Amino acid sequence: MQADSVARAGQFVRVAEQDRQHLHFMLDGEDVTGLAGDTVLIAILACRPAVRRSDFSAMPRAGFCLMGACQDCWIWNEEGRRIRACTTPLQAGMRLLTAPPSIPIAHD
Amino acid sequence: MTKHRQVVIIGAGPAGVRAAETLVQEGVQPIVLDEGALWGGQIYRQPLPSGKFKRSKRTLYGFEWAKADHLHQTMARLQPLVDYRPETVVWNVEEKSLDVLSKGELERVPFTHLIIASGATDRILPLPGWTLPGCFTMGGAQIALKAYGCAIGRKVVFAGTGPLLYLVAYQYAKAGAHVVAVLDTSDWSRQRAAVPRLLHLPGVFAKGLYYLAALRRRGVRVERNVRLLGLEGQESVEGIRWTYRNAKPGTEENIQQLECDAVGIGYGLRPETQLADVARCRFVYSERDRCWIPETDAAGRTSVAGIYVAGDGASIAGADAAELAGKRAGLAVLHDLDVIAAQHDALHTMQEINRKLDRITRFREGIEHAFPMPEGISTDWPDDLTICRCEEVSAGTLRTCIQAGGITEINRLKAVTRVGMGRCQGRMCGTAATVLMSDELGLPLKEVGRLRAQAPIKPLPAFCQSTKSTPSSSV
Numbered sequence: 001m002q003a004d005s006v007a008r009a010g011q012f013v014r015v016a017e018q019d020r021q022h023l024h025f026m027l028d029g030e031d032v033t034g035l036a037g038d039t040v041l042i043a044i045l046a047c048r049p050a051v052r053r054s055d056f057s058a059m060p061r062a063g064f065c066l067m068g069a070c071q072d073c074w075i076w077n078e079e080g081r082r083i084r085a086c087t088t089p090l091q092a093g094m095r096l097l098t099a100p101p102s103i104p105i106a107h108d
Numbered sequence: 109m110t111k112h113r114q115v116v117i118i119g120a121g122p123a124g125v126r127a128a129e130t131l132v133q134e135g136v137q138p139i140v141l142d143e144g145a146l147w148g149g150q151i152y153r154q155p156l157p158s159g160k161f162k163r164s165k166r167t168l169y170g171f172e173w174a175k176a177d178h179l180h181q182t183m184a185r186l187q188p189l190v191d192y193r194p195e196t197v198v199w200n201v202e203e204k205s206l207d208v209l210s211k212g213e214l215e216r217v218p219f220t221h222l223i224i225a226s227g228a229t230d231r232i233l234p235l236p237g238w239t240l241p242g243c244f245t246m247g248g249a250q251i252a253l254k255a256y257g258c259a260i261g262r263k264v265v266f267a268g269t270g271p272l273l274y275l276v277a278y279q280y281a282k283a284g285a286h287v288v289a290v291l292d293t294s295d296w297s298r299q300r301a302a303v304p305r306l307l308h309l310p311g312v313f314a315k316g317l318y319y320l321a322a323l324r325r326r327g328v329r330v331e332r333n334v335r336l337l338g339l340e341g342q343e344s345v346e347g348i349r350w351t352y353r354n355a356k357p358g359t360e361e362n363i364q365q366l367e368c369d370a371v372g373i374g375y376g377l378r379p380e381t382q383l384a385d386v387a388r389c390r391f392v393y394s395e396r397d398r399c400w401i402p403e404t405d406a407a408g409r410t411s412v413a414g415i416y417v418a419g420d421g422a423s424i425a426g427a428d429a430a431e432l433a434g435k436r437a438g439l440a441v442l443h444d445l446d447v448i449a450a451q452h453d454a455l456h457t458m459q460e461i462n463r464k465l466d467r468i469t470r471f472r473e474g475i476e477h478a479f480p481m482p483e484g485i486s487t488d489w490p491d492d493l494t495i496c497r498c499e500e501v502s503a504g505t506l507r508t509c510i511q512a513g514g515i516t517e518i519n520r521l522k523a524v525t526r527v528g529m530g531r532c533q534g535r536m537c538g539t540a541a542t543v544l545m546s547d548e549l550g551l552p553l554k555e556v557g558r559l560r561a562q563a564p565i566k567p568l569p570a571f572c573q574s575t576k577s578t579p580s581s582s583v
Contacts (some may be wrong), residue, residue, distance in 0.1 A: 011241055011344065013416030015283050016257035020159050030456070037159015042256045050241040051346050056500040060343055064497070064536065065250035067150055068143055068197075069229045069380075071531035071567055072497060082569050087195075089145065089156055 011062055012045040025094040026078075034090045038062050041066065041085035044096075047088050051075055052098050053087055114218055115441055116141065116206065118198050118383060119225035121149020122427045123419025123434030125183045127223045130438025132189045134447050139217060140192040141198055149227055149274040150247060151427045155255045168254055170279065171315055175427070200563035201387040204414070209568055221414050221444065222314020223437045224383050225430070226421035230374035232536050233268070233485060233543065237339025239497050246374030249392060250276045259285035261370020265348050267291040267336055269479040270376040271316060277328060278319040285365065288368045291350055293375070293482045295333040305474025308467050335488060337363065345369055353482075375481050377424045377526040378539060382561035387415055393554040396476050397424050397468075399539070400558035406462060407440035408433060416440055429468045433460045464574045486544040495544065496537040503544060510548045518542050518557045531567050534559040 014035075021036040027044060040064050044051050050060035051073050063073030066086045073085040079094040080094025115131055117124045120142035131138050138148075147153040152169065155161040165354025170178040186192075193210055200207035206217045232247040237243065244252070244260050246268065252258040259280060265288050266277045273290055281287045306313040323330055333353045340347035347367045355362035385391070385404040389547040390411035391400040402421050408416045417435040419430030439458055442448045489495075505525055515521050517540060518528070527541045528534030534541070538559045 012252060012258040012260060013262055013285070015157070015259050015285050016163060017155075017161050017311070018257070020161070033520055037156045037161055038157075038256060041576065042252065042258060046258065050340070054239070054497075054500060059239060060241050061239065061497075062244075062344075064248060065229060065242070065245045066251045067229065069535045070245075070497070072536075074531070074567070084567075085337060087143070088147075089158065 001094075009049065010046045011049050012042065023090055023092040025090065025092065025096065027096050028098055036090075038090040039086055040075070040083060040088045040090050040094070040096065043090045044075075044085060048098075052096075071092060113220045113445060114139070114222070115221045115445075116217060116219040117223045117225060118142075118197070118206075119149065119227055119419070119421065119486030120144060120147035120183060120194070121151065121225060121227050121419065122179055122430035123180055123225035123227075123421070123437070124149070124223070126431045126434030127188055127225060127418060127441075128190050129182050129439040130435045131441065132186055134442050136442065136445065136447060137189055137191070138223075141193050141194065141196045141206070141210075141217070141221075143195065145194055145196055147192070147194070148176065148180055148253065149427075149430075152179050153251060153255050154180065155536045159256075163257070164542070168280045172427070173436065175431075177392065191334070196466045197566050198383060199413075199565050199568060201383055207563070211571070214568075217416070221416070221441045222387075222388075222415045223408075223418060223434075223441065224421055225417070225434055225437075226266070226380040226383055227430075228377040228379050228420035228424055229271075229535055231270075231378040231481065231539055232373065233375050233390075233481070234489065234493055234495055234537070234540050235267075235336045235338050235373070236490060236493050237341060237345065238343050240339055240345050241343070243339060244370070244371045244372055246270070246272045246276050246372045247377075249370075249372035250279065253279060253283055253285070257283075259370070260372060260578060261345070261368065262286060263288050264370045264372065265289050265291060265366060265368045266372045267293075267334070267348065267350075268374045269294045271475060271479065272374060272376075273479075274319045274323065276372060278322050280324060281328055281349060287323070287326075288366055289329040289331060290323065291334040291336065291348070292330070292332045292479075293334050293336065293485075294352070294479045297476040298480065301334075302474040302478035305470055305477065308474070309471040312471065324459070326334070333366070337488070337571075339371060345371055350374055361566045362404070375539075376476070376479060377420060378535075379423045379424060380535075382414070382565040384410060384417055385561035386563050386565060387412055389415060389417075394423060396473060398476075398481055398553055400554075407439055407458065408437040409444075409445075416445075425465070425468055425472050429472075431464055432465055432468075436461045436465075481539075481543070484547055486540070486547040489544065495540050496527045496530055496534075498537075499526045500530050501525050501527045501537075506541065506544055507548060510545060516545075516549060516551070516556065516557055518545060521545060522559060528559045531564060533561060 115138040196210040337349040418433040
């Protein structure tokens, strides 16, 4: 129980400027809240422990540089477009995915 | 006859803004392309306006608040006079034109004169566990706090070396975050020996001492001469292991462990030089920066006519130097455009700038001596350590290929192992890969070469609007 609640907590801690407007967005189908002026990365890490899994080892990743250099925070929206979380401002109503959306396979 | 000209500046940090200001003062209106949402660069980065943030500039930028404010106001004033394009990534340079991605649209921007003021990122060396959530660059840790009011964790350790280590730790402690420790890989005797050179800028030196004293006053543990052994944790950072550099290897009792849920790492800064590289500017090895940088004349002209570099993207010297170098590059462009003549006051100004930059350079030599990249550090890296976080290439793979394949040049190693070939193009692993190679082969860093940049220098989304072209202006 303890471990589970810790794992669900955010990696980042808000230490200032918390009285900003709340923005609701969907993350992996769940309704979550960020603050106006956040990037997608900040909003996700304020409520989640990671932003994606690595392409090869599937180990969790949470970005690294926060300035658009390391490319370690690319996620997806529900339309399948890739989004660099640390340089994308959060908008209310975004529908984001931390794993690529499954692609329907055509059968004959 | 009208003479066609189009000056483009890449970057709206201290160097880019001062370059733009210098051009505008003489009636030349540049295009300013910047990846940021607002001007200021990383050092004077401004929070997103949509957040209606309330902290004062004094809180955000500390001792540097007046400089930050001055730079912000300058760019605000220049707005109507320059073609400013935020959120714009320049991903290629070809003969007299740039390929850019701006808000989802691809565009080609022609230029006759180009000032590259692309700034720097943290110089990163890996340690076991560095890909875990909770481990961020020192610069990233600072951005989280400055631009978003966030700490990277509940119990934070800052590790590596460089002045930023102490500055960011101080900023975190001051903001009420819990700083567990500062672990500096450099040793005190080198820092003491660097004092005469650091006194070239006594004010900056004094600020450094102030941060250190403030950390001690707040009870933050500060350790020097540290050898970092690795981060603990399976799914995220749970601790850090370290020892003293002079501890005997294999003596378990000397291994120290600290509980933490976040670590900021960095070993100084490295310049962003990819654009100068794809523009085929000639590079030279800088002993001070310990990397290859674009070759320039005394005014920032590269080996390619019409291309100039300024600020940390040219060579690491900090924000004050970047403002001066930006202005200097602006003057060089004006001179090359025949807007100002050689006997103009500008020549005086240029000499004055170079005198100031000389002092900063001597100070920077002191900084690099006080906070050096640790010698032979790769011998601490186990074979299963991930060097390249994009492609997940391990130290062992690199060693095997270097030894078995007889590889002695970094681009050959890249071709064989994919190190530095991933999405970040070696920004995060390039230093580590060259350091490892130099240690393995017993060659100086310079001898293993430099990772060559490729366009696109940053990833492009698959869904982009078609290319349009900025109409050329004539004067």
